[in-house]
Amino acid sequence: MTLRENAGADRTFQVDLRGLVDLLSHHLYSSPRVYLRELMQNAVDALTARHGLEPAAPAGSFGIRLYADGSVVRVEDDGVGLTEADVHTFLATIGRSSKRAEKIAEQRGDFIGQFGIGLLSCFLVADEIHVLSRSARTPDAPAVEWRGRGDGSYTVRALPASARPRPGTTVTLTPRADAGEWTRPAQVHALARHFGSLLRHPVTFDDGTGGPGAPVNPEAAPWARTYPTPGARSRALAAYGEEVFGFTPLDTIELDLPAVGLKGIACVLPEAVPAGRRHGHRVHVKGMLLSEQAEEILPEWAFFVRCVVDAESLRPTASRESLYEDDTLAAVRDALAEKLRAWIARAAASDPDLLHRFLQVHHLAVKSLAVHDDEILRMLLPWLPFETTDGHTTLDEFARTHRTVLVTSSVEEFRQVAAIASAAGLGVVNGGYTYDRDLVHRLPEIRPEVSVADLDPATLTAHLDPVDRETELAAAAYLAQARDALAVFDCDVALRTFQPASAPALLVDSREARHERTRSRLAREQEGGLWGDILGALRQEAPRAQLILNQLNPLVRTAVAIDEPELARTSAEALYGQAALLSRRPLRPAESSLINRSFLDLLAHALRKDS
Numbered sequence: 001m002t003l004r005e006n007a008g009a010d011r012t013f014q015v016d017l018r019g020l021v022d023l024l025s026h027h028l029y030s031s032p033r034v035y036l037r038e039l040m041q042n043a044v045d046a047l048t049a050r051h052g053l054e055p056a057a058p059a060g061s062f063g064i065r066l067y068a069d070g071s072v073v074r075v076e077d078d079g080v081g082l083t084e085a086d087v088h089t090f091l092a093t094i095g096r097s098s099k100r101a102e103k104i105a106e107q108r109g110d111f112i113g114q115f116g117i118g119l120l121s122c123f124l125v126a127d128e129i130h131v132l133s134r135s136a137r138t139p140d141a142p143a144v145e146w147r148g149r150g151d152g153s154y155t156v157r158a159l160p161a162s163a164r165p166r167p168g169t170t171v172t173l174t175p176r177a178d179a180g181e182w183t184r185p186a187q188v189h190a191l192a193r194h195f196g197s198l199l200r201h202p203v204t205f206d207d208g209t210g211g212p213g214a215p216v217n218p219e220a221a222p223w224a225r226t227y228p229t230p231g232a233r234s235r236a237l238a239a240y241g242e243e244v245f246g247f248t249p250l251d252t253i254e255l256d257l258p259a260v261g262l263k264g265i266a267c268v269l270p271e272a273v274p275a276g277r278r279h280g281h282r283v284h285v286k287g288m289l290l291s292e293q294a295e296e297i298l299p300e301w302a303f304f305v306r307c308v309v310d311a312e313s314l315r316p317t318a319s320r321e322s323l324y325e326d327d328t329l330a331a332v333r334d335a336l337a338e339k340l341r342a343w344i345a346r347a348a349a350s351d352p353d354l355l356h357r358f359l360q361v362h363h364l365a366v367k368s369l370a371v372h373d374d375e376i377l378r379m380l381l382p383w384l385p386f387e388t389t390d391g392h393t394t395l396d397e398f399a400r401t402h403r404t405v406l407v408t409s410s411v412e413e414f415r416q417v418a419a420i421a422s423a424a425g426l427g428v429v430n431g432g433y434t435y436d437r438d439l440v441h442r443l444p445e446i447r448p449e450v451s452v453a454d455l456d457p458a459t460l461t462a463h464l465d466p467v468d469r470e471t472e473l474a475a476a477a478y479l480a481q482a483r484d485a486l487a488v489f490d491c492d493v494a495l496r497t498f499q500p501a502s503a504p505a506l507l508v509d510s511r512e513a514r515h516e517r518t519r520s521r522l523a524r525e526q527e528g529g530l531w532g533d534i535l536g537a538l539r540q541e542a543p544r545a546q547l548i549l550n551q552l553n554p555l556v557r558t559a560v561a562i563d564e565p566e567l568a569r570t571s572a573e574a575l576y577g578q579a580a581l582l583s584r585r586p587l588r589p590a591e592s593s594l595i596n597r598s599f600l601d602l603l604a605h606a607l608r609k610d611s
């Protein structure tokens with residue numbers, strides 16, 4: 001062994017191209033169809049470079065021609081082209097790109113590509129890539145032909161200028177038999193329209209059956225066209241949104257950020273979506289559709305829109321299916337969020353009908369947003385619908401008649417007290433739904449003249465009128481029997497007068513009170529044990545439930561006069577059972593059996609009386 005061999009000779013990595021293509025196809029690209037996107041994108045970049053070279057050339061003088069006849073797919077451009085040296089440097093070196101500055105993070109802003117791997121996607125549908133090119137930079141250089149194969153081998157040869165008289169590049173693929181799905185003429189045409197409908201250079205498609213090529217992008221982007229009236233413009237934008245997303249937008253918001261050359265539309269979804277579910281937006285860069293699932297261009301809260309935008313300077317990742325998270329993207333996200341906020345603010349200020357339709361669909365989502373976003377809260381809280389003792393209404397409307405807004409902590413509490421509270425003139429909001437209680441409590445931040453308080457049973461009972469002393473005395477015996485019968489439920493019994501007179505009894509029993517009683521009961525059962533001590537330490541004075549009988553109700557008046565003890569007991573149990581049922585909270589087993597028993601006892605009593 002010589003000394004040199006001992007030191008170890010420098011060697012070069014060998015790359016298994018098949019393995020690399022396999023990796024790309026399974027992990028980078030979502031579908032083999034992206035080969036056409038990559039070819040079109042290279043053609044667009046080549047046209048950009050050519051225009052840079054010949055700035056005086058009129059827009060539209062250089063174009064892209066696609067051809068697919070079932071046996072070959074061809075993409076031809078009038079772009080900057082390649083010399084033989086370029087071919088060796090860029091085409092034949094994976095990972096090398098003419099579009100990048102020194103560092104990988106520094107893409108030259110005018111190009112879409114930068115990674116130097118896009119061309120490999122052609123191996124998803126063909127075993128060989130054939131490139132014929134002529135450089136516009138070095139016009140007297142001969143034409144050059146490159147054949148690259150999936151096994152990693154390639155050939156290059158110079159051809160006479162006549163082989164390609166004008167500058168530009170033609171890439172030809174002979175699809176593999178298993179790639180027919182992606183290379184049929186109709187499919188190539190559809191894909192070209194899909195990826196290229198907003199391209200700013202003329203693009204045509206020819207299926208080889210003769211006749212002129214069909215334009216792929218006959219019209220400018222809908223936001224770049226001129227319209228006779230603003231109404232015609234907004235109808236055209238809405239129709240485009242519908243074509244792209246398949247739904248009729250509730251409204252279409254125009255997006256325009258000149259700093260990054262971004263234009264587009266946000267379509268407001270006509271149906272509710274679960275809060276937080278993010279939607280993919282369609283992002284074009286320089287007209288080329290790169291991503292249909294980009295989530296990153298809008299903040300999480302903007303789930304009620306889907307956007308289609310075309311930007312000059314957003315950078316795609318290598319897969320092209322998402323965007324490179326940099327300062328530009330962050331600034332775009334903020335600026336677009338601002339546009340959506342402005343739309344909401346404008347609707348709130350000057351288009352109540354639109355705001356109403358928007359909130360009807362998206363109020364739940366907006367509520368979830370308002371809890372964390374002060375600005376949205378300030379703008380929209382007065383407009384959000386809530387369930388109240390005045391029916392479904394906005395907080396603003398409600399606060400006009402109720403300077404003190406009471407809010408329940410559960411739906412069942414609201415059900416229990418709504419009718420009686422509203423008859424007593426109290427304004428109560430159902431705070432039982434997610435976010436509602438939190439939001440109502442924040443009302444004074446924007447309406448300082450309004451105060452908000454939790455509705456507790458004591459507040460309500462304080463609003464019910466006491467009965468006179470004489471009536472109280474007359475009912476004392478009955479009330480004592482009722483208290484005794486209901487002691488097992490930790491329930492007190494009182495007599496009051498309240499509207500509506502048709503309600504015999506009201507069971508005031510807050511959720512916290514019930515939890516407290518359960519805790520006390522467990523502590524009693526576990527007396528002495530460690531668990532019992534813990535529960536006992538937590539135990540407070542257990543708030544009792546209250547069955548409030550309504551002296552205005554004819555049935556109650558008859559009941560309090562009953563002198564038969566058994567029947568008095570049963571009637572108290574039945575009144576409790578009915579009030580518990582009305583509260584619509586889940587019944588405890590003891591309550592169900594009480595309802596059952598009191599019903600049968602009353603039935604037996606009625607039958608005995610009749611016989």
Ligand SMILES: Nc1ncnc2c1ncn2[C@@H]1O[C@H](COP(=O)(O)OP(=O)(O)OP(=O)(O)O)[C@@H](O)[C@H]1O
Binds near residue numbers: 082116117
């Ligand atoms: N139609 C074309 N005209 C001129 N040059 C081209 C053309 N297609 C490819 N090239 C050259 O080949 C290089 C490699 O192309 P490839 O598509 O693999 O990567 P890229 O476009 O540079 O980057 P990305 O991987 O992000 O697409 C390009 O940088 C460019 O120099």
